[in-house]
Amino acid sequence: MIDLTTTLSNLKLDNPIIPASGTFGYGVEMAELYDLNILGSISIKGTTQNARYGNDLPRIAESSSGVINSVGLQNPGIEKVINYELPNLAKIFHKPVIANISGFSVEEYVYCAERVDKISNVGLIEVNVSCPNVHGGGLAFGVDCEKVAEVTKAVKKVTTKPIYIKLSPNVTDIVSIAKSAEQAGADGLSLINTLLAMRIDIKTRKPILANVMGGLSGAAIFPVALRMVYQVHKAVKIPVIGMGGISKAEDVIEMMLAGASAVQIGAANLIDPLICKSIIEKLPELCERLGIKKLSDIIGAA
């Protein structure tokens, strides 16, 4: 029997597979396809204080082995998430979830963190300081060491649950940002968010996305994400959740070897809604083949 369990701060997961925020909604659509309780956890759609419609359409452009989105944090707002989406998810998923929160000011992050901290099925709070799709908002925090530290400290002050800061890859040195978050008291880190990207329609000669730019995810970004997880894991002592282009069980092993304690699956859910299930089913056999008895033993082994 292969041991797939892993730990994120005080949260023990049955396995390291977590659907990434924004690629799994609040679970209800996916629950039509399989019992979500096989998952390690679920990172819910990013939530802001007030409801947001997001950016104009088109919000989706394709690229080789990837997708560029400019959804722009569409969400129903924190109250509806707490009163409707989270209780609803608790009915179909009986494990602690990851509450992903976003904000446009330190006060908004604090407000959202304080609210979700009190919710019983929230096991961990993931603070998104790295959405590339909102002007003058999320990304500005995530690219500046001091601002990341300021948000981290402020959120830590009002919460009891583990705080994981979700980092942007759109920076010159992700390691220094990671260290700032750690020094400011972050319990862990999630990386990477999407890479800023764009496409142009050669017939109309205009950008495909209404927002012009968006975030690239999917298999195309896996080696970049892997490199960043490797660098960050070497530089910090707190756990890292690795994500970015993971689309098969082998990628999970590779990401954990780079230093991830758990992984999130994002864009792959959009093209294969059963991908998390397939990966979880394949992991024991793959571990067996690779001589892994306890999956968490390989974290950072590369």
Add this chain to the structure above:
Amino acid sequence: MRELVFTIQKNQLIAKHMFNFVLTGDTSDIMKPGQFVNIQVPGFFLRRPFSVCDWRENELTLIYKVVGNGTEALSKMSAGQELSILSGLGNGYELREIKNPFIIGGGAGVPPLYGLAKRLVEKNITPKIILGFNNSDEIFYVNEFKSLGLEVTVTTLDGSYGVKGLVTDVIDNCEYAYVCGPLPMLKAVHKKVSDGQFSFEARMGCGFGVCMGCSVKIKDGYKRICKDGPVLNYSEILWDEI
């Protein structure tokens, strides 16, 4: 929704850039006309959404237009090849008990209206069909609609077939319409009808409601074209914003 494997039975050019695509597989997830399937075309990252033209047990008919690299690649596939398909997506048209509705379609928006017309006829409802195309080279399925025993009016922009002009030129006294076609056509048609259901197109990420890639504002909030649509009701659509 289910992820299923379908086998290509037929992939035939039937009009300029239009292919009649017949597949064998489990169609039990398709409940209503106007629903769609999301096809994984080998070599492309995202799936491609296609509206269902018609279906019966173990047979799915789609009619698609070659508009880009994905549909170009699909048009080169042949009988016997298999495809991964997410089936039974979207809400589809609600079959209303209205005696003489209009069915109004334009170009690549015509296919789902055939499946709809067929099911309305089965309920003893006789829709009046109006189909618009650019020119005679692009016309398809007119005879199939006629075979259902329905009155069909065809318009072409250049007058090379049927009535010269737009579908809106021949809409007269329409209380209720089922509509599918390009956005400018939907907008023009809505001004000529009192009520109805309109099917929309969008660039989608997932096709089943989790990514928020295709949300549009409606009067009471927003709807995801893929999950809450693609068919929206006349009265909920914000025509100036969509």
